[in-house]
Amino acid sequence: MNGKGRIAAALWAALAVGAALAASALVAFYPPPSTFASIYPPDNPHVRPGRFTVPACNGVQCRLCPYNCFLPEGARGRCKVRVNYGGKIKTLVYSQAAAVHVDPIEKKPVYHMYPGSLIYSLAAPGCNLSCKGCQNWEISQIYPEQAPAKVRVPSALEVRYLPDGRAYGELRTEEVSELRPADIVRYAKATRSLAIAYTYSEPAVFYEYMYDTAKLAHEAGLKNVMVSAGYINPEPLAALLPYLDVVKIDLKGFNEDFYRRYTGGRLEPVKLALLELKKKKVLTEVVNLVIPGLNDSEADLEGLSGWVRTNLGAETPLFFSRFSPNYLLNEAPPTPVATLERARAAAKKQGLKFVYAGNAPGQGGEDTVCPKCGKVLVRRYGYAVLENHLAATGGRCPADGTKIPGIWK
Numbered sequence: 081m082n083g084k085g086r087i088a089a090a091l092w093a094a095l096a097v098g099a100a101l102a103a104s105a106l107v108a109f110y111p112p113p114s115t116f117a118s119i120y121p122p123d124n125p126h127v128r129p130g131r132f133t134v135p136a137c138n139g140v141q142c143r144l145c146p147y148n149c150f151l152p153e154g155a156r157g158r159c160k161v162r163v164n165y166g167g168k169i170k171t172l173v174y175s176q177a178a179a180v181h182v183d184p185i186e187k188k189p190v191y192h193m194y195p196g197s198l199i200y201s202l203a204a205p206g207c208n209l210s211c212k213g214c215q216n217w218e219i220s221q222i223y224p225e226q227a228p229a230k231v232r233v234p235s236a237l238e239v240r241y242l243p244d245g246r247a248y249g250e251l252r253t254e255e256v257s258e259l260r261p262a263d264i265v266r267y268a269k270a271t272r273s274l275a276i277a278y279t280y281s282e283p284a285v286f287y288e289y290m291y292d293t294a295k296l297a298h299e300a301g302l303k304n305v306m307v308s309a310g311y312i313n314p315e316p317l318a319a320l321l322p323y324l325d326v327v328k329i330d331l332k333g334f335n336e337d338f339y340r341r342y343t344g345g346r347l348e349p350v351k352l353a354l355l356e357l358k359k360k361k362v363l364t365e366v367v368n369l370v371i372p373g374l375n376d377s378e379a380d381l382e383g384l385s386g387w388v389r390t391n392l393g394a395e396t397p398l399f400f401s402r403f404s405p406n407y408l409l410n411e412a413p414p415t416p417v418a419t420l421e422r423a424r425a426a427a428k429k430q431g432l433k434f435v436y437a438g439n440a441p442g443q444g445g446e447d448t449v450c451p452k453c454g455k456v457l458v459r460r461y462g463y464a465v466l467e468n469h470l471a472a473t474g475g476r477c478p479a480d481g482t483k484i485p486g487i488w489k
């Protein structure tokens with residue numbers, strides 16, 4: 081072969097390698113239907129019909145969240161857990177729990193429902209946002225097929241006694257490959273949980289699983305709490321609300337640039353979700369993770385508090401939580417307590433009545449205080465409730481009778 085021939089052969093070889101790499105990248109992102117069929121055979125218990133879809137030219141559109149993904153056959157949504165499978169959108173994570181714990185309700189954090197109670201908390205894999213500082217990225221940013229096939233779940237709480245007669249609880253666990261809604265309700269009752277939380281990852285993207293569980297939980301006399309980033313369209317949110325008692329929304333910042341760069345989403349749809357919650361009169365708590373240098377400017381903090389005050393009302397519990405470096409966001413330092421104080425002061429100045437500090441035990445801002453007389457109504461330290469004066473009164477300040485919004489007994 082002469083020199084020209086060798087160059088041509090090398091170019092063809094390079095082209096062939098490039099084409100093979102491009103093809104494998106395409107298959108990785110958009111596996112053909114046969115690949116899905118082999119990963120998810122039709123009898124896979126986690127594959128169920130997805131709701132809120134509309135037919136579209138050569139595919140289907142998912143309208144569960146503001147991305148409104150258009151999915152051709154075999155394609156998967158941005159959340160990684162919904163796919164066009166045989167011309168219909170399917171959820172891949174029904175009854176596929178990725179993390180299950182019995183937590184103190186203060187850990188959600190939810191402060192205006194049953195202080196000091198236990199809440200059965202679960203997540204399925206996946207999320208529609210891609211927050212750079214995600215605390216739960218091991219379950220939120222994975223494909224469902226990357227999750228362990230089995231998960232250990234709390235199944236009962238047994239009361240034991242020390243030799244001196246003092247009681248303590250011992251949690252029993254079981255390993256399961258499928259955690260169905262009826263199992264969750266049974267285990268929640270057996271662990272003496274008063275409510276179920278859909279949390280850790282993003283419950284909006286395991287909608288069908290959450291919906292069926294929440295409905296059964298209400299029938300069994302349990303409450304439901306959704307802990308979410310609020311990145312869900314108003315229609316599916318409205319359909320779910322009859323079964324939710326408290327919604328905790330993580331309002332990640334108050335400018336579009338921050339949302340776009342650090343979460344992959346947009347602020348406006350989250351505001352719409354919050355307005356829907358207000359319209360439907362659902363008890364809503366809002367939390368903002370304050371990240372130094374990224375979303376802690378005066379304009380951001382005052383803008384957020386002012387919007388909550390004006391649109392959701394002065395009685396909306398608002399938390400400013402402490403950030404710790406995590407996942408892809410290691411350049412920002414932990415939030416100084418002084419910044420949380422500044423944020424709380426700005427919110428109180430706007431007229432908000434219940435403003436808390438999160439992830440800062442013993443630093444102030446953990447107690448629920450009567451907005452009229454200043455009496456401490458629920459005293460907390462971290463996840464522990466030291467005093468609760470609202471359970472006995474059904475949510476009224478024992479000193480002056482002021483009604484405190486929440487579910488207290």
Ligand code: SF4
Pocket residue numbers: 142143144145146147148149156157158159160161162208285
């Ligand atoms: S839920 Fe998933 S598939 Fe549906 S629109 Fe949102 S990101 Fe896309």
